[in-house]
Amino acid sequence: MINGKIGKKRKAYIILMRTAMILSTALTASLVIFLLLYVLGRGLPNVTLELLTTKPSYLAGTIGILPDILNTVYIVLATLVIVIPLGVGAAIYLTEYAKNKKVVGMIEYAAETLSGIPSIIYGLVGMLLFSNNFGTSLLAGALTLVIMNLPTVMRTTQESLKTVPQSYREGAFGLGAGKWRVIRTVVIPGCVDGVVTGCILSIGRILGESAALLFTAGFAHALNDIISGLVSPGATLTVALYVYAKEEGEFEVAFAIGAILMILTLLINLSASLVQKYFAKRRNI
């Protein structure tokens, strides 16, 4: 019975399924590797010092992406400066202070829904709300990105606040500490890793965002400092990639930017997992 016909049929079935799974794994892996190698292979040879350190010049006919790099840095900084206090503050209020659990649940649900909306919709709203008021500028772009990232930062912070054991809070209250002192000295240090990870992932999202910025931040490649940069229009790396590829046919530059963005994303994901490891290690002494 054990080695009979059913056994053979089953054996064939197992081999078939295993082959199918190996094939799909191989296909997935090779697609990823192909994409990585293709972009890096076409992009990296074009990443020159001149490209990284100059601005484009129509007179000399050269292209440099320094303004786009700086614009990206400015927009990341501006977004984080606004989104972290707002998101962390909202998370602390919702998890530690808010009494009406029904309303909290609704807000959490809304935040989760918001983070799944296509970014181009944020762009549309941002254009009407911010660009129409402060003009097309990095600031308008940053504000749009704030709305986009707020739910993520708030939710990741909330989740890590919830992981702080109730017994820590009880211990501190039992010593006569007030609510805010308990939050500041016991709860927040216990959830820093979640906040930091949320921020790093937000940086990743900001770096990779283009649709929302096409509407709001503009396409300029002027070299600015952070203040004048924020109030004038400017292209980030992703937007510059779009412009060079779609409107100027400069595919070498586009692929160079693509390679840079890929490496940056890799670094960001790496630092997110390093941060998590660091805090996990510290927690277990």
Added chain:
Amino acid sequence: MSEIMTAKDLCLWYGNTQALKNVNISMPEKSITAFIGPSGCGKSTFLKTLNRMNDLIPSVRITGEVCYKGTSIFDKSVDVNELRRDVGMVFQKPNPFPMSIYDNIAYGPRTHGTTNRVKLDEIVEQALRGAAIWDEVKDRLKKNALGLSGGQQQRLCIARALAVQPQVLLMDEPTSALDPISTSRIEELALQLKEKYTIIMVTHNMQQAVRISDNTAFFLLGELVEYGKTEKLFSQPKDKRTEDYITGRFG
């Protein structure tokens, strides 16, 4: 011996469930009072009422009176943080903060405004000595408290509670998560501490109540059934239910 904490007609509800029914008790200072009773009888709830830790649970409703040194602890003029400073608490499971041993002990004094380094050093040493753990940790005060064993952690938590110089120490089954050796160390410690502090302790372990407490209160279904001198309650219980419980007929 004067009474330091008293309760009068105390009732407590969690939502619609009544957890305490007309509890009347007065506990003398510088002694150990033990609360015994089966799980869910309200003894821990009552203990947590004594320094208003139940405030943290939103659905709790309380009627009646609890007085600490003659003042109602529910009075609007009472600062709950000051109350908890005077009436400290040690929990069932050791709960040191994830920081250094030193910072754990200094947490309370810092909360109440002591920042002077020399003074803090002194308080930390005194508290650790008071909790009979100084010799074990004096060389690693800067190490994370979570690296200590369970029994050491619980003595650290007692030291942390002592560091704010409380009058009363509430202990919620402080040895139920510990091994027998750690348990006997905590019991010895409790006997030493009653020279200076009033200890009110919930315990599941009747032998423990007999070994260390001066007075025992027996709770059942939210009622204080019997309260009196420990040796009397265990040798000549007045109430049939107490007798049934201490002879192991239920619980």
